[in-house]
Amino acid sequence: MAANPHIMVVDDEAPAREMVGDYLKMHGFTVTLCDGGASLRRELKAASPDLIVLDLNMPEEDGLSIVRDLKRQNGAPVIMLTATASPIDRVVGLEIGADDYVAKPCELRELVARIRSVLRRSVQAEAAPGQKNRRVRFGTKWLDLDAHHLRDDEDTIHPLTASEFSLLKAFAENPQRVLTRERLLDLASARDDEPFDRAIDVRITRIRRKIEPDPGQPRIIQTVRGAGYLFSPEGRER
CATH class of the missing domain: 3.40.50.2300 (Response regulator)
Structure with missing residues (x-):
């Protein structure tokens, strides 16, 4: 900064x-x-x-x-x-x-x-010295951890907002783990004094439109009813 x-x-x-x-x-x-x-x-x-x-x-x-x-x-x-x-x-x-x-x-x-x-x-997620091209697969895209954006398989860039990137990075660091909304707020440094209680859900919906093959039936970022969200790199149902 x-x-x-x-x-x-x-x-x-x-x-x-x-x-x-x-x-x-x-x-x-x-x-x-x-x-x-x-x-x-x-x-x-x-x-x-x-x-x-x-x-x-x-x-x-x-x-x-x-x-x-x-x-x-x-x-x-x-x-x-x-x-x-x-x-x-x-x-x-x-x-x-x-x-x-x-x-x-x-x-x-x-x-x-x-x-x-x-x-x-x-x-928050600037690359460590000597690390290049750190990418994580998210459905139809690759998350570029150094450049803070998504790329598709044709290497076309799909920009992310700061909050979207923070959430994707949190999922990338916690695959196959159920993360509550409270935990996501902490991991993504998105907590404010008076947080908007639907902010995480809205951002997850926005992210799904960018990465899911079928956003209406999400398999990469799954909703775990009553618990939170889970990142499944392979798209396998929990």
Whole structure:
């Protein structure tokens, strides 16, 4: 992680945008402020941030569509800001690739804690010296532990969010073991002060779409009813 991680803050409301930006600067972050999706895209052409804080409720462009676009073209983690308490917004955002969310008006100390948590997850599995091409087979893909992404058999890269990578790494290190949701939160360093209780399930669903031959009948990451999840490298039922 950089000494002064670069955070892009996207919010169409100038007072809120500047308040968040000033607070992050006070805590050692380098900050770029954007007033919407168009401004964000211009800034992304000039620099690659370590993380993006994105307001979902902007008049010119829906925040969820921006998240979708970012995850197709940019690997930076995204924390959503949402003025509604709707679980639907949170679930949809997580499903399309966001790494976390904070409700608006947000407690700035919580936002900083969540930013640091996501940044830790994004760099937690750096390769040890001398180790190259560490790969683990996950269904239709290979997990590249050094590059933090999935590759298929044609060597095409399939990007992962920081939280998806952390979960896959946890499974890779614990094959054929039943892992509870609580244990996965710990292993993936995904625990927050007020965790969203469906976050693990949503992320597992998202991962299955990427790795399972038939996501509707998962065999690689299996649900163990009443217990948690199990990674079966061979796809054999437990």
